[in-house]
Amino acid sequence: MKRLTRILGIALTAALLSVGVASAASLGLTTGKLGAGSVVVSGCTSSSLTATRNVDNNGNVAQVNVTGVPQACAGQTVAITLENSSHTSLGAASAIVGTCTGGCTVPVTGFGTVSAANVTAYSLSLTQ
Amino acid sequence: MRRFRLTRLRLVSSLLVGSLAFAGVGYAASLGLGSKQLHAWRQTLTKGTCNQTSTTADDTYVQQALPTSTAGGTATTLTISPVALAQDYAFIRFNLSGCSLPTTAGADSAVLTVRVTTAGADTISLFPVTSSWSSSTLNWNGVSSLTIGSTASGTFSASTTGNKTVTVTADVDAAIKAGTLWGWELRATSGTAIVAIGAAENGTAANRPSMTLNYEK
Numbered sequence: 616m617k618r619l620t621r622i623l624g625i626a627l628t629a630a631l632l633s634v635g636v637a638s639a640a641s642l643g644l645t646t647g648k649l650g651a652g653s654v655v656v657s658g659c660t661s662s663s664l665t666a667t668r669n670v671d672n673n674g675n676v677a678q679v680n681v682t683g684v685p686q687a688c689a690g691q692t693v694a695i696t697l698e699n700s701s702h703t704s705l706g707a708a709s710a711i712v713g714t715c716t717g718g719c720t721v722p723v724t725g726f727g728t729v730s731a732a733n734v735t736a737y738s739l740s741l742t743q
Numbered sequence: 744m745r746r747f748r749l750t751r752l753r754l755v756s757s758l759l760v761g762s763l764a765f766a767g768v769g770y771a772a773s774l775g776l777g778s779k780q781l782h783a784w785r786q787t788l789t790k791g792t793c794n795q796t797s798t799t800a801d802d803t804y805v806q807q808a809l810p811t812s813t814a815g816g817t818a819t820t821l822t823i824s825p826v827a828l829a830q831d832y833a834f835i836r837f838n839l840s841g842c843s844l845p846t847t848a849g850a851d852s853a854v855l856t857v858r859v860t861t862a863g864a865d866t867i868s869l870f871p872v873t874s875s876w877s878s879s880t881l882n883w884n885g886v887s888s889l890t891i892g893s894t895a896s897g898t899f900s901a902s903t904t905g906n907k908t909v910t911v912t913a914d915v916d917a918a919i920k921a922g923t924l925w926g927w928e929l930r931a932t933s934g935t936a937i938v939a940i941g942a943a944e945n946g947t948a949a950n951r952p953s954m955t956l957n958y959e960k
Contacts, residue, residue, distance in 0.1 A: 659782070666786050667847045667920065670868065672913040674852045709918040732957060735790070740783035 659688035696738040769825035793842035797943035797951035803878035816878035825931035836926025848960035855896035863936020869927040
């Protein structure tokens with residue numbers, strides 16, 4: 616019985632350690648990912664980047680341009696989600712930052728048919 | 744040294760420990776792989792309306808028969824003629840500076856309204872102008888130096904009098920980003936009649952051109 620208690624104790628300790636490591640990893644990585652609504656330091660930029668959009672004559676979003684992307688971000692992926700006032704996604708698309716001199720402008724297309732009038736926010740991210 | 748005996752209990756315990764550890768490592772690994780996001784931000788947009796009336800409009804018409812005349816700048820109606828050697832083109836623009844829109848802003852929708860005061864069986868097409876002009880100086884000879892798009896932004900039929908609307912969202916959106924709206928050249932692309940639309944100087948307010956503009960910035 617004593618041996619059984621010891622074995623079960625070891626098993627429980629190992630299990631808790633495993634979950635603990637996972638939780639620590641999740642906390643650390645999640646915290647490093649985002650600051651809601653503002654800029655977070657990243658590997659290639661800590662600057663605030665501006666997104667503008669073009670529309671077709673029907674008022675649908677044809678393209679979103681992210682300007683001022685540093686050259687150091689070349690090869691990373693810019694992902695954009697168009698949101699309405701309820702923070703619901705109306706469309707999403709992404710593009711890879713190309714090579715350029717100085718600040719890059721990254722055009723992102725492929726949002727589908729999204730009326731610009733319904734878009735109240737852009738949610739953007741740069742990922743490797 | 745004691746000999747290790749694999750009992751059923753030890754086997755079950757080992758499997759339990761191994762499974763939990765594997766699951767934990769897997770969970771951590773999945774988080775790590777899914778968290779390569781380096782930079783994220785959110786940009787909120789402000790919506791607004793900045794409708795345009797005759798007070799911000801500038802318009803004229805130029806006459807092929809009088810190539811140096813600038814009389815169209817003060818006319819109360821703008822003549823549009825497809826007649827050979829006597830063509831007339833109208834020009835309309837709005838000064839959007841009162842809207843205080845940065846070049847990062849954009850049009851959500853824009854609709855131009857003109858009123859046909861003299862009807863004729865013509866199709867009137869609007870071509871975007873992207874270089875500067877003024878109604879006080881523009882004449883027929885000066886048109887060739889303007890930058891005018893070759894594709895019509897929109898058309899309307901002038902076969903009846905009354906208000907005609909043309910959606911010009913893409914043009915206005917592009918103009919906001921360029922910094923200035925230089926408007927449109929209006930000319931007949933079919934038909935043979937001489938028609939007229941009300942100018943900003945027209946004595947009847949309802950005859951004057953206007954534009955609704957909904958924007959984001």
